[in-house]
Amino acid sequence: MKETSLTRMISLFCVVLLFSCKQNQEKESSTELNTNLSLSEEKLYRPFYHFTPKKGWMNDPNGMFFYNGYYHLYFQHYPDDNVWGPMHWGHAISTDLLTWREQPIALHPDELGYIFSGSAVVDEHNTSGFGKDGIPPIVAIFTYHDPIKAKEGKTDAQTQGIAYSLDEGLTFIKYEGNPVINNPGINDFRDPKVSWHEDDKKWVMVLAAHDRLKYYESKDLKKWKFLSDFGEDIDKKIGAHGGVWECPDLIKLPVEGTNEFKWVQFVSINPGGPNGGSSTQYFVGDFDGKTFTMDKEFELALQKRHNFWLDFGRDNYAGVTWSNIETKDKGKLFIGWMSNWDYANQVPTETWRSAMTIPRELKLVKDSLTHRISFAPIQKLSEFSGKKYAKEDIIIRGEQKLIDSEQIDLTRAEIHFTIANPLKNKYTFKLSNQNNEELLFGYDHVLKKFFLDRKKAGKTDFSEKFSGSISVAPRIGSFKNLSGTILLDKTSIEIFYDDGLTVMTGIFFLTSPFKTLSISSNTEVFELEHIEINELNFN
Ligand code: FRU
Numbered sequence: 001m002k003e004t005s006l007t008r009m010i011s012l013f014c015v016v017l018l019f020s021c022k023q024n025q026e027k028e029s030s031t032e033l034n035t036n037l038s039l040s041e042e043k044l045y046r047p048f049y050h051f052t053p054k055k056g057w058m059n060d061p062n063g064m065f066f067y068n069g070y071y072h073l074y075f076q077h078y079p080d081d082n083v084w085g086p087m088h089w090g091h092a093i094s095t096d097l098l099t100w101r102e103q104p105i106a107l108h109p110d111e112l113g114y115i116f117s118g119s120a121v122v123d124e125h126n127t128s129g130f131g132k133d134g135i136p137p138i139v140a141i142f143t144y145h146d147p148i149k150a151k152e153g154k155t156d157a158q159t160q161g162i163a164y165s166l167d168e169g170l171t172f173i174k175y176e177g178n179p180v181i182n183n184p185g186i187n188d189f190r191d192p193k194v195s196w197h198e199d200d201k202k203w204v205m206v207l208a209a210h211d212r213l214k215y216y217e218s219k220d221l222k223k224w225k226f227l228s229d230f231g232e233d234i235d236k237k238i239g240a241h242g243g244v245w246e247c248p249d250l251i252k253l254p255v256e257g258t259n260e261f262k263w264v265q266f267v268s269i270n271p272g273g274p275n276g277g278s279s280t281q282y283f284v285g286d287f288d289g290k291t292f293t294m295d296k297e298f299e300l301a302l303q304k305r306h307n308f309w310l311d312f313g314r315d316n317y318a319g320v321t322w323s324n325i326e327t328k329d330k331g332k333l334f335i336g337w338m339s340n341w342d343y344a345n346q347v348p349t350e351t352w353r354s355a356m357t358i359p360r361e362l363k364l365v366k367d368s369l370t371h372r373i374s375f376a377p378i379q380k381l382s383e384f385s386g387k388k389y390a391k392e393d394i395i396i397r398g399e400q401k402l403i404d405s406e407q408i409d410l411t412r413a414e415i416h417f418t419i420a421n422p423l424k425n426k427y428t429f430k431l432s433n434q435n436n437e438e439l440l441f442g443y444d445h446v447l448k449k450f451f452l453d454r455k456k457a458g459k460t461d462f463s464e465k466f467s468g469s470i471s472v473a474p475r476i477g478s479f480k481n482l483s484g485t486i487l488l489d490k491t492s493i494e495i496f497y498d499d500g501l502t503v504m505t506g507i508f509f510l511t512s513p514f515k516t517l518s519i520s521s522n523t524e525v526f527e528l529e530h531i532e533i534n535e536l537n538f539n
Contacts, residue, residue, distance in 0.1 A: 041349050045509065047489040048412045048538035049384070050338065050355040051075075051100045053090055057082050057353050059344065060191075060247055060318035061335045062089055063106075063120035063140050065169070066325035071097050072169045073335065073356070074106055074140075076117060082353045083345045087114040087145070091169070096380050097333070097359040098538075106172055107140065107163060112179060116158070117191040117247055118142030120169070121203070121221075122324045128221045130164035130175075137164040139221050140172055141205065143190035144179055156183035158190045160207070162221060181224050186210055191247045193320055194221070200289040206250045206265070211241055213248050213267060215292065228291040230265065231283075238294075239281050240307045242272020247280075247318040250287060253364040254330045255371060262295070262364055262371055263287040266310065268318045270341050273309070275471040277342035278317040280310040284364070284371045301370040305476065310373060312473030313452060313505035314340045315492070316357050332362045333378065338492055338507060343463035348509050357505055358487055358494055365501070367477050374500035377487055381414065386537040394528040399430070399520035403533055410514040412536040415486040420529040422482045425521045431488075431514040439508055441495060443482055448475050450497055450504060458510035473502050481529075488514075489536075 046052060056079040063074035070093045077090030089107035092100040107115045120140040123131065130137035140163045149157035159179035163172035183189050188210040197204045197217075205216040205224060212232035216224040231238045231245065247268040254261050265283045273279025283302075285294040294302070302308065310319065319336025327333060339347065339354040347353060360375040389408055394400075403410075410431065419427060424445040432438040440453040453470040454460070460467040475498070484497040490513070495504045519528060 041351060044511075044513070045349050045491050046352075047355050047491060049098045049381075049536060050358060050489050050492060051092055052355045053077060053079075053352050054102055055082075055351050056080060056090075057084055058090065058337070058356075059084065059339070059354065060117045060337050061320060061356055062117050062142070064320070064322040064335065065120045065122055065138065066322055067122055067138065067168055069095055070168070071095070071322065071325075071359075072120070073100065074120070075337075075356070077105065079105065082350060086147070087116055089115050089140070089142070093169075096383075097378050098380060098384065103170060106165075106169070107142065107174075110174065112159065112161060113144040113146035113157070116143035116145045117318065118160075119193045119195075119320065119323065121194055121196065123164075123221065127203070127219060128164065130166075132166055135166050137166060138169045139164050141180075141192045141194045141221065143192065145190070155185045155187050158186075158188070159183050160190075160192050160205075160224075175222065177222060180222055181207075181216065188244050188246070193247075193249045195250065195323060197289055202289075204250065204287075204289070206248045208245045208248050208267065211245055213245065213265070213292070215250075215287075215290070217289075230292045231267070239267070239283060239302070240269055240272050243270045243278075245269055247320060249320040250292065251321055251332050251362075252287075253332065253362065256329070256363050256365045258366075263292065264364060264373065265292050266320070270317070273314070273340075274307070274312055274473075275314050276465065276469070277314060277340040279314075280317065280319055280336070282308050282310055282373055284308075295370065297370045304369075305474070308372070310375070311336070311503045311505050312450070312471060313494075313503065314342070314471055315507045316503070316505040317341070319357065321362065327361045329363065331364075334360045334362050334375070336505075338505060342465040346463040346466075347507070348459050348462050355492065355507075363500075367501075372476075372501060375496060375503050376500045377414075377485065377494070377496065381487075381536070384536045384538060385414065385534040387535040388532065390530075390532040392530050394531065395525060396519055396521065396528055397525050399518050401516050401518045402531060404516045405514060408533050408535045410488055410517060411490045412538055413486075413488045414534045414536055415488070415517070416484070416530070416532045417486075417528065418481050418483040418530040420481050420527065423523060423526065425523045425526065427482065427521045427526075428519065429486075430518045430520070431493075431516070432518070433510055433512045433515050435510075435512050437510050437512070439493065439514075441493070441504070443475070443497070447472075449473060450475060450495075450502055452493070452495070452504045452506050454506055454508045457508035460509075471504060471506065473497075473504055475502060477501070
């Protein structure tokens, strides 16, 4: 007998209900413990300026758009527990990308399934016809994941749906014609990212399909036509294939300092990242409205350097860009999920789980071989600078303390440093606290690698995969100086080396905040040309 939509709705509702009842039962026994825990975890672990949900689970950023002065951020959310579960789209808004106000949940699961990752566009010209009384609709395009079909092992559990909002993204009405793209029998078929293709005056969607990307086009966001595939040829070594491809983004970026534009294709992969677990790779080339083709020089560089990664830290995943806004250099604004599937469900917070990265400005720069992405924290952050410590030409002997937390609060700080004409040494920064916990990071000139070592940075035993090895990033190109910008926010470090050409993002869970920042090298003496540490005014 064919299942009616009502019975499906009821069974799906039961799956969601059962899921939350089971989780709640498990939680009740430890309520007392949780109350104490959550007080101290608020103080110790709730970041000052990185977005976290008030309570519950969060993963990928979704549907980001800018409209009428507000940046919107939706996110994969399970509000009833701190582990992954039936996915909703949570919602937050901000006018500065640094202070966020959480809003009511924007999309709930329904009879077609959970609401997985996707994007949102401002349909300025009402191509979809969803607009009313001159109000342009905001259209969200997302993946439906049918948990019943998935459990039964069916390969067509994921389809694409749309919903529209007539109140600037606060509430959404699901389209009655959903799904708008049916599943052709591919297990992992998800995470639509849609953008307006100005040359062809049409919408383009890029979708992750297990080991490749699929491009579609549409005039009205409802009817979609398949165009082409990219990345499927594993033998040709098109990018990394150590895991499933997810959360793609296709963007057009100006090449810095030229009038030229290039297309860049991002795709997240889990597992198979350069330092284990989840990570995001990218490709540079051209998109002619139908097909994405890598530049020849990029392809050659890809073979030489293996892969191009947006971030070599372990905690920047599923990142995509904001729609309907550009930076003043026509670049894009990006945000990622600051965690890793290797341990995201186990990190030691109870009330909520995980944060987003700092929003970043994306640029495309040309080096001697090809084009590369560079990142910078959004400029707005400088407006939050408070107390400052700055010093030039410091002679460093052995391990030297640079600053302690009485001078600058190291739980909310921005650091810029330059070591001029560095010798062939290993330079190590150390953040440490009264409990002998320490986070080490820096650059090894002999290995030509940046490193980030959180082995002794507080709690690590919640997951074997958390701190097992030191994350490293190759340094590509030749540079006169060693310089970088470092952001600290209680449980996270984001390091932008060489003007953002190499980025390392990592999370950690101390038992007490950092007290001192010091630096050392394996040479007797060297000169730190410049260091500036700003306390960031958030509370
Ligand atoms: C990536 C991802 C997406 C999926 C979502 C489900 O982290 O696996 O591919 O849509 O999370 O929550």
